[in-house]
Amino acid sequence: MNEVNINIIENxxxxxxxxxxxxxxxxxxxxxxxxxxxxxxxxxxxxxxxxSLVNSSIFSFKKKITTISEAVTFLGFNEVRDTILxxxxxxxxxxxxxxxxxxxxxxxxxxxxxxxxxKIVAKNLNxxxxxxxxxxxxxxxxxxxxLYNSYQNTYVDLIxxxxxxxxxxxxxxxxxxxxxxxxxxxxxxxxxxxxxxxTDTIEYHHSKNIEQHENSSAIxxxxxxxxxxxxxxxxxxxxxxxxxxxxxxxxxLNIKKGFFNKIKDEILNTYEDSLNILKIN
Amino acid sequence: MHTVNIENLKLGMILAKPLKNRFGQVMLGxxxxxxxxxxxxxxxxxxDCFVVFDDSDLQPTKAEKDxxxxxxxxxxxxxxxxxxxxxxxxxxxxxxIIDLKASLIKKDINNE
Numbered sequence: 001m002n003e004v005n006i007n008i009i010e011n012x013x014x015x016x017x018x019x020x021x022x023x024x025x026x027x028x029x030x031x032x033x034x035x036x037x038x039x040x041x042x043x044x045x046x047x048x049x050x051x052s053l054v055n056s057s058i059f060s061f062k063k064k065i066t067t068i069s070e071a072v073t074f075l076g077f078n079e080v081r082d083t084i085l086x087x088x089x090x091x092x093x094x095x096x097x098x099x100x101x102x103x104x105x106x107x108x109x110x111x112x113x114x115x116x117x118x119k120i121v122a123k124n125l126n127x128x129x130x131x132x133x134x135x136x137x138x139x140x141x142x143x144x145x146x147l148y149n150s151y152q153n154t155y156v157d158l159i160x161x162x163x164x165x166x167x168x169x170x171x172x173x174x175x176x177x178x179x180x181x182x183x184x185x186x187x188x189x190x191x192x193x194x195x196x197x198x199t200d201t202i203e204y205h206h207s208k209n210i211e212q213h214e215n216s217s218a219i220x221x222x223x224x225x226x227x228x229x230x231x232x233x234x235x236x237x238x239x240x241x242x243x244x245x246x247x248x249x250x251x252x253l254n255i256k257k258g259f260f261n262k263i264k265d266e267i268l269n270t271y272e273d274s275l276n277i278l279k280i281n
Numbered sequence: 282m283h284t285v286n287i288e289n290l291k292l293g294m295i296l297a298k299p300l301k302n303r304f305g306q307v308m309l310g311x312x313x314x315x316x317x318x319x320x321x322x323x324x325x326x327x328x329d330c331f332v333v334f335d336d337s338d339l340q341p342t343k344a345e346k347d348x349x350x351x352x353x354x355x356x357x358x359x360x361x362x363x364x365x366x367x368x369x370x371x372x373x374x375x376x377x378i379i380d381l382k383a384s385l386i387k388k389d390i391n392n393e
Contacts, residue, residue: 228378228381231360231361231378231382232357232382232385234356234360240359241361241362241363244361244363244364245371250370255370256370257369257370257373258373259373260373260374260377261377264377264380264384267381268381268384268388
């Protein structure tokens, strides 16, 4: 990785202290649910948000979860860690002023939709780790945030340029910064010690040959969710034409007729709930 | 719209006509959504007759629904005009995306 690339990662705002404390605690084998709970209780707003999230339709627990300890017990350390990270990232988005060509609110809505869509599709296809895909979906475009953080108006101009010339954003990013936003996102995910599934989906969500990758089902979910979001809203995308999913996407996921009609309401309701819980304004 | 008395007035109902006291003074305007604080006030003022909107007044009409779906359809089709002929599965997928988009447009309209 050359110097420029390291700077993009190093310049990205650090996570709030309580989150980094929790992330490092979780890596310690002796940490208990109570340890995590004690740390997080110090941050009331996050405790509240985490519990709201855990009790929402995004996670489908039958029992109401009222303490962090319980959340840790039911979700497991890694899921709690990832959820806290997601809340931290959502908080981070507040720091960015809205620019006409880089609308942070739209990026936020897009990311949440991709998270919800991926999770529900994966759950209905009986894929393992579908909860991780919610996190992966929310974080899939984090690289764009990092590039904007480092390059501000230069990045905004690049997006505008690729929109006006109908060129692929990731190609333009690679030319200008020697990294595209998928690669930057993956580097951040590795820095945050996220799972290989999450890191791979972030890295390859624009990939041409998804079937060759180890976590092809997960990547295909995020890819499909991303395309779906772009078909529904068109902001921050490179062109008006949305790429057609190749046949391999349908094959990798083994999606059959009738599948989409089954999941429509679930996606709508869960998306609405999540906008309320993961507010950034 | 229909008329209810104070016992049948529920939170969330929306006034279809302004609420006037016995002197003809407007106490609360139309289109106000009934909240907890209002119920106490109504009891204090001795008001007991309220004209509220029905659910059917508030839903989009069928013509409006069709119009929204048409808008959603055109916008989605704009993004896929080079997709060529769709397979059955792709067709189902696109119809689903259009439905989802139409529902989201409706929710945005209702939230404004």
